[in-house]
Amino acid sequence: MACDLIFSFQEFFKLVPGLAIFPFSFYLAVKKIGTGVSFSYVWSVSSIGERISSVVLVNRKDRPVIIKGIIAECGGVEIDLHTFQEPLILKAYEAIRVVPEPYSFLTFKGEKWVIPHKPGKPNIDLFLVLPDGRHKCKPLFKAPWYFVKKYRPALSASKHKVTHNGIVYNPEATKFIVL
Numbered sequence: 602m603a604c605d606l607i608f609s610f611q612e613f614f615k616l617v618p619g620l621a622i623f624p625f626s627f628y629l630a631v632k633k634i635g636t637g638v639s640f641s642y643v644w645s646v647s648s649i650g651e652r653i654s655s656v657v658l659v660n661r662k663d664r665p666v667i668i669k670g671i672i673a674e675c676g677g678v679e680i681d682l683h684t685f686q687e688p689l690i691l692k693a694y695e696a697i698r699v700v701p702e703p704y705s706f707l708t709f710k711g712e713k714w715v716i717p718h719k720p721g722k723p724n725i726d727l728f729l730v731l732p733d734g735r736h737k738c739k740p741l742f743k744a745p746w747y748f749v750k751k752y753r754p755a756l757s758a759s760k761h762k763v764t765h766n767g768i769v770y771n772p773e774a775t776k777f778i779v780l
Contacts, residue, residue: 638736649703651715655699672729706771
């Protein structure tokens with residue numbers, strides 16, 4: 602009579618643990634595969650002008666990420682925020698602050714260009730230059746779904762640095778204090 606059952610107890614104990622472990626193994630695979638980096642930036646207004654003064658990168662995956670550079674995109678225009686001399690290694694679940702090199706002003710197609718930043722409306726996308734290509738970062742603080750845009754090729758703005766005694770300044774500043 603016990604042999605007439607569709608599944609014997611031995612087959613039952615072979616099958617059930619495998620089915621119970623599958624969702625857990627799938628969850629761990631999703632956590633490991635791909636690149637997941639979030640970002641937050643600090644917008645500052647100083648004697649140099651308006652610019653992104655620092656970027657915080659947070660690795661959301663269980664594997665390190667090798668970063669060669671950081672590119673910001675705003676209004677379809679790319680800005681090379683920071684290129685690393687030696688690649689930056691962002692370890693698993695690590696957060697790191699990157700301070701881009703200061704610049705005096707940006708030019709786009711030969712004309713001076715200002716980043717159209719609007720407080721409270723995140724309009725800057727951040728891309729990481731990785732050894733295998735580019736990766737678009739997700740904002741650390743999520744914007745509503747209607748702000749999310751698809752990636753499209755961007756135009757490029759140039760950075761210019763004007764210095765006096767090693768100090769970067771904006772040539773349009775009305776006063777410049779030399780210490």
